[in-house]
Amino acid sequence: MDDKTAFMELSALLTGVYTIVTDPEDKGRFEPIADEYKRRLSAVLRDPLQEVLDAYKTLASASPKPPINDALLAKLRATQEFKDNEFAAKQVVNIWCFSQFKAEDKDVHFLDGGFYEEGLAWPLIKAHPIGFSDQPNDYWTRRP
C-alpha cells in the first residue's frame, strides 16, 4: 500500500468520516486535499506521522483486508507506534476537522492546513467556516 492511500485510509479511520475513502465522489474530491495535508503534516511531523502510517499499513495489509471501522481502529491504537506518536495522530484529526494543526503540543498557535473552507467539522456543527458564510442576512435566526 502506498503512503498516499494509507494516509487517506488512516484519515478516515481516525476521523470517523469513512466517506473519505468509501464514497467515490468524496474520494475524488478529497484526494488532492489529502495529498496536501500529508505534505504539510510531514513537513513538521515527518517521523511520528510515518510511524503511525507504517503501523496502519501493517494492519491494513492483512488478508483479507480489514474494513475501516472501530475494530481496526482499536488494533491501531493498541500498537506501540500509535501510543508513542499519538500527537501526530491527533494532528491528522485536527487538520481534517479545521484544516489546522500544531507542530508541538505546547504550541499556542495552529499551522495552516491549506483548505480552511473544507474543514469537516463545519457541516457537523451546522455552521459555515468562519468568515465564509454563503447564506443571506438573518439566516442565523433559524435553527439549522
Place this chain on the structure above:
Amino acid sequence: MKEDEYDIVVIGSGVAGALSAWRLGQLGSYRILILEAGDNGITHGQRIEFHHMMDTQGNRGDMYAPYMDLESRKWAPAGEKAQKELTDQKKDEKYYDYTGKTKDPFKAGYNRMVGGSTWSWRGNTPRFLPSDFKLQSMYGVGRDWPIDYNELESWYCQAEWELGVSGNHEELDGLFGAYRSQPFPMHGISLGYSDQRVKSRIDGKTVRGTEIRVVTTPQARNSIPFDNRPACEGHSNCIPLCPIQAKYDATVHLRRALDNPHIELKKAAVVTRLEKGGDGRVRTVWYKDWRSDDPMKERSVKGAVVVLAAHAIETPKILLLSNNLANSSKQVGCNLMDHVQFEVIAVFPEPLYPFRGPQSITSIEEFRDGEFRRRRSGFRMTIGNDGWGRTGSPATVIDSILKEGKYGSALPEEIAARIPQMLRLSFSTEMLPEKSNRVDLSPNKDALGIPRPRFTFDIGTYSQEGLREGFATATELFGVMGAKVSENQKPLMNPVTGRMNWNTAAHIMGTCIMGDNPVDSVVDRWGRTHDVPNLWIVGSSVFATSATANPTLTIAALTLRTAAAIHREMGSPH
C-alpha cells in the same frame, strides 16, 4: 500657502482622525493633511487580501491576525503580542516596556494602520450612562467629566448615523437615565437561534438580586443595507475583519475625506515630535517617512491647527517626545485605563449552534450602574455566539474528545453534540483613572529610533472586585439557564502569578484626560489642550472615566463635537 503648510494637520487615521478630517473638510475649505504611521490600502481589494491572509493563519478571531505581515509592523509596532502575562510579555513583546513598579501587564494592543483599530474591533457601540460622566459626584470615586450626558446626547445621535448603528430604541431608551432623543438609524440585529434559546431561559429572571433583561447590543453593523454597505451576512468574523464591510470601520470616513480635493493622506509617516513657535502655538510637525530612502531622517510639515488622533498610547507619547508639550498638569500619559474583562464558559443543556451570525448579538446591561460603584466597578455583560470565545476554540473541544479516546465512528457524533452546546458569558469592567497608571518613555528605542512606550500598570482593587462580582454573576446565570460551567474554565485567580486572570478589551483610555481645570487635566471640555491654543486631541485618550461601554461611539461623538469647536475657533481670529 506653501506646499508643506496646511490649515489643519491631523495625526492618525483611525476613527477619530478620519471623522475629524472628513467633518472639518465639510465645514470649511480647509487644506488638511492626515499623517498616518501605517501604509495599507483602504480599497475593497485590500480588504479581500486581509481576509485571505487569515486562510494562512491558524488563529481566526485573533484581533491582529490579518495584519501581521504588514511591513509597517516593523516601523510602527503596536503591542500586538501584548495579550500575555507579564513574564511572557517581557520575553516576547518587542514594543512595550515596564517600570519596576508595575504590578500587572498592559495587555491592550492597537492598530497603527490606515483606518486604525477599527480594522480589529467587534463593532459594539453602547453609549455611556449619565452616571459615567459623574462618577465622583455620584459615588465618590474617580472623576467627573466637565460635560455630562445631556451635552453629548445629540452628538451621540449624529455619531450613530455616521457609523451606522443598528439597535432597538425601546430596549435602551432611558437605560439608567440614558434617554435617546432619536431612534437608531437601523433596527437591531436579529437575535440568533442561540440568543433566543438563552433569552428564553433567563430573560426577566432575578440574578444577584437584580432583574435582568437580554437586549440587542447596539452595534455598528448593518441590519439592512445602509450607507452603500450591505447588511450583515453572518460571516462570524467580526473580530477581526468583516469581509463585506457590513461592520463599520474608519475607512468609510477616510474614503469620504479623501474624495475632498483639499484633504491629503501621507502614509508611512511616524510623527516624532511637535514644535512650538515663539507664540506658544504648535507650528511644525516632525515625522519620519519609513518608506523613504532615509527612514531615519526627520521631515516636517506646518499646520495652523494640529489635531492629535493617534490613540491613547501614541498620542501622549508624541507630547512627551515634544519636550513635555501640553503637560503643565503632569497628567500626560497618566490615568491609563483599559476595560479589563473575563469570561465564563459553559455547556448549554441543548444545542445552540454557535458560529452562525455575528460573534455577539445580545447583552445584559443591568450590572453597569448602582450604589455598588462606591466600592467596586460595574460591568457590562455580553452573550457570545462564538462558542467559548477566547478561552477555547472548537479545536479545544476536539482535543478533549480525543483525550477521552473517542476517535473513529464516535468522533463525528461527539463533535456534532458538544460544539453546538458551547456558550460564553463575558463581562467587561471599568477602571478608575489613577495617576499612577501611566505610559511614559522607555530608554529603549524602536526601529526608527523613537522611544518605546513604558508602562506602570495595576488594574486595582476596584476593578478586581468588579471582576469577582462578574464571575459570580455569570456563574449564577449559567445555573439559571441549566448550563454547566466547563471543566476548561480558567480560574479567576492565577495560581502562578497570584494575581487575577483577566483579558483586555483593548479599549485604551485616559492618557490626556479632559477637565475644566488645567491643574489636573490636559484638554478642556472641547478637546483643546489647556496649554497650547492650536493643539487639539481627539480619541479615547481624553476620557475622564472608562465606564463600562465600548468606547468607539463616545470617541465618535466627542470627535464630531471637537471638530465643530475647531471650526468655530478657526472662523474667528485667535
